[in-house]
Amino acid sequence: MEISPYMLTLLLIYSFLFGMSAGALNDVNRIIRALMGVRYSAKSFARLYAIKLPFVGTLERGGKKKRVKRGIEAALIFIQDILLFAYLGCGIVILNYYLNRGQFRLYTIASVAVGFALYYFTVGKLVIFLSEGIIFFVRAAVRIVLYLASRPFVYLWRTVVKILRSLWKKIASGIAKKRIMRYNKAKRREMLELSRKGFQNGGEENGV
Numbered sequence: 238m239e240i241s242p243y244m245l246t247l248l249l250i251y252s253f254l255f256g257m258s259a260g261a262l263n264d265v266n267r268i269i270r271a272l273m274g275v276r277y278s279a280k281s282f283a284r285l286y287a288i289k290l291p292f293v294g295t296l297e298r299g300g301k302k303k304r305v306k307r308g309i310e311a312a313l314i315f316i317q318d319i320l321l322f323a324y325l326g327c328g329i330v331i332l333n334y335y336l337n338r339g340q341f342r343l344y345t346i347a348s349v350a351v352g353f354a355l356y357y358f359t360v361g362k363l364v365i366f367l368s369e370g371i372i373f374f375v376r377a378a379v380r381i382v383l384y385l386a387s388r389p390f391v392y393l394w395r396t397v398v399k400i401l402r403s404l405w406k407k408i409a410s411g412i413a414k415k416r417i418m419r420y421n422k423a424k425r426r427e428m429l430e431l432s433r434k435g436f437q438n439g440g441e442e443n444g445v
Contacts, residue, residue, distance in 0.1 A: 248336040252345040255328050256352025262324060263357070264364050266317040271372045273310055277365050285373050292384045296376055325349065 267277065274296075276282065286296055329349060333341050 252348035253352040256349035257356040260353045260356030
């Protein structure tokens with residue numbers, strides 16, 4: 238079954254454009270990662286990330302939270318890469334099915350790869366550079382807004398905790414006082430009983 242040169246040319250062009258669309262999808266994935274804190278051009282924005290913002294300090298913090306964050310980022314990158322490869326594989330199959338009557342052409346993979354690489358090293362570089370600068374200000378604004386919005390709740394929580402602690406101290410001191418009073422009463426009874434027995438024993442001895 239022959240395929241016209243026109244359809245083969247369309248297959249080549251569409252494969253190239255599909256590769257560029259995969260590059261755009263890859264940029265979406267990278268922007269999502271950048272929103273989570275992944276930095277692709279650390280040197281370009283090092284000064285920005287070193288700035289101490291009001292209320293929240295710098296955007297980068299170490300410790301255990303950073304380790305947990307790295308684990309989440311690794312899982313996200315893994316899932317995104319799988320979805321990207323699935324998108325590429327399904328797209329190549331569909332292109333060959335509709336434009337080449339189901340016959341697979343290896344040059345479609347090469348055309349997709351060229352389109353992806355061309356987008357990645359031209360438009361993709363510009364998109365990521367601009368988006369990282371924008372994302373920094375978005376993350377800074379969101380963190381400051383969340384900090385300010387959470388302050389009343391934090392103050393309320395601290396107040397409630399103080400009240401509960403003071404109540405608990407009063408209850409605990411009341412319980413302790415009651416225990417001491419019970420102990421003292423029991424001791425008094427014990428002493429009274431001992432004194433009575435002592436008097437009885439003394440009277441019996443005198444009678445004898």
